[in-house]
Amino acid sequence: MTTNLFSPIQIGTLELPHRIAMAPLTRSRAGQPGNIPQEMNVEYYRQRAGAALIITEATQISQQGQGYAWTPGIHSAEQIAGWRKVSEAVHDAGGRIFLQLWHVGRVSHQSLQENGALPVAPSAIAAPGKTFIVDADGKGAWADVPVPQELTINGIAAIVADYVQAARNAIAAGMDGVEIHAGNAYLIDSFINSNSNKRSDRYGGNVTNRARFLLEVVDAVTAAIGPERTGVRLTPMGRFMGMGDETPLETWGYIAHALNSRNLAYLHLVEPAIVGTVKDHTHDPMWDEVIRLMRKNYNGTLILAGGYDFETANKALAARRADIIAFGRPFISNPDLPERFRQNAPLTPADPATFFGGTAVGYTDYSVFDSKGGVVA
Numbered sequence: 075m076t077t078n079l080f081s082p083i084q085i086g087t088l089e090l091p092h093r094i095a096m097a098p099l100t101r102s103r104a105g106q107p108g109n110i111p112q113e114m115n116v117e118y119y120r121q122r123a124g125a126a127l128i129i130t131e132a133t134q135i136s137q138q139g140q141g142y143a144w145t146p147g148i149h150s151a152e153q154i155a156g157w158r159k160v161s162e163a164v165h166d167a168g169g170r171i172f173l174q175l176w177h178v179g180r181v182s183h184q185s186l187q188e189n190g191a192l193p194v195a196p197s198a199i200a201a202p203g204k205t206f207i208v209d210a211d212g213k214g215a216w217a218d219v220p221v222p223q224e225l226t227i228n229g230i231a232a233i234v235a236d237y238v239q240a241a242r243n244a245i246a247a248g249m250d251g252v253e254i255h256a257g258n259a260y261l262i263d264s265f266i267n268s269n270s271n272k273r274s275d276r277y278g279g280n281v282t283n284r285a286r287f288l289l290e291v292v293d294a295v296t297a298a299i300g301p302e303r304t305g306v307r308l309t310p311m312g313r314f315m316g317m318g319d320e321t322p323l324e325t326w327g328y329i330a331h332a333l334n335s336r337n338l339a340y341l342h343l344v345e346p347a348i349v350g351t352v353k354d355h356t357h358d359p360m361w362d363e364v365i366r367l368m369r370k371n372y373n374g375t376l377i378l379a380g381g382y383d384f385e386t387a388n389k390a391l392a393a394r395r396a397d398i399i400a401f402g403r404p405f406i407s408n409p410d411l412p413e414r415f416r417q418n419a420p421l422t423p424a425d426p427a428t429f430f431g432g433t434a435v436g437y438t439d440y441s442v443f444d445s446k447g448g449v450v451a
């Protein structure tokens with residue numbers, strides 16, 4: 075029988091009833107002060123518990139790892155307690171949930187760092203972009219990112235230890251596992267890509283060296299919580315925030331091969347046509363080639379995300395391009411997305427104006443579908 079979105083699948087020790095996962099989505103609504111998940115966040119995730127797997131919004135592993143205002147962390151006791159309420163609500167509603175672990179690296183600002191320190195990166199090269207901070211009046215504002223400080227070898231080891239502690243904290247918070255965010259120009263991705271990593275030590279230069287930090291994080295986290303509870307997300311050939319690599323097929327092919335031996339719960343890739351949150355409508359045949367190569371080099375469960383709808387997702391599963399499809403924006407505005415797909419019901423479009431920050435509006439007030447009454451609250 076052809077695999078489709080409703081075929082069950084097992085990842086690690088979890089039985090997923092179907093293959094419609096919720097992609098990680100930053101919503102910038104953590105409780106303040108302290109970046110602590112609050113009641114509104116519990117409700118948001120509870121509403122989406124019908125997903126095969128929820129992957130939470132990116133969650134900073136340390137204060138140093140924060141790059142945007144109002145994003146949640148997993149490094150304080152209060153944050154762990156807040157996330158525990160989220161995981162319990164999702165489990166009570168029959169769902170499964172992994173927490174996405176995040177260190178933004180150079181995509182940060184002194185105002186978000188302890189003692190106003192400079193953000194850290196493999197090399198002292200500024201990202202061509204802005205980040206979102208709180209200004210002197212307590213309002214959100216976009217700010218240029220500064221030239222970061224180059225990490226020392228000890229600094230790198232300290233961050234690996236922060237990933238381990240954060241993974242343990244996620245498990246203490248009742249999560250089924252963690253997803254290591256290694257994409258979108260953040261710290262791990264900026265080590266991988268040759269144009270943001272100009273180091274001459276064992277963390278820079280050839281592909282083996284540029285992938286070393288990723289693999290150290292993966293090995294340390296899997297040793298702490300188990301490979302069956304660990305996933306990795308990559309954005310191969312991503313161009314967000316100035317990412318780029320001189321030898322993409324070699325780099326991403328090597329990484330898929332190296333991760334294959336780690337027995338992870340899954341590998342999660344974003345289609346290269348997606349840049350951050352925006353689709354690039356040009357088409358580079360190498361984007362397909364890199365996904366095919368990674369699929370070939372990685373024998374475990376592969377999740378793909380990026381611009382999918384019901385039809386294209388089913389096609390990708392039937393063609394064995396992926397095993398699971400993660401949906402981002404459709405899950406923002408359709409909390410019952412799997413049920414809508416099942417009933418062939420119309421989808422509610424998402425409103426980008428309420429993606430980041432704000433209240434329950436555009437967050438927990440999207441309706442569910444009822445076959446008799448249409449869309450109901």
Ligand SMILES: Cc1cc2nc3c(=O)[nH]c(=O)nc-3n(C[C@H](O)[C@H](O)[C@H](O)COP(=O)(O)O)c2cc1C
Pocket residue numbers: 097098099100101130131132174255257258307344348350351379380381382400401402403404429430
């Ligand atoms: C509002 C918003 C927030 C996002 N936050 C994250 C994030 O925290 N971590 C991450 O890996 N990707 C993040 N993404 C990317 C999505 O996970 C997904 O890859 C992207 O939206 C493409 O999928 P879609 O077309 O189904 O929305 C975000 C995207 C959007 C629209």
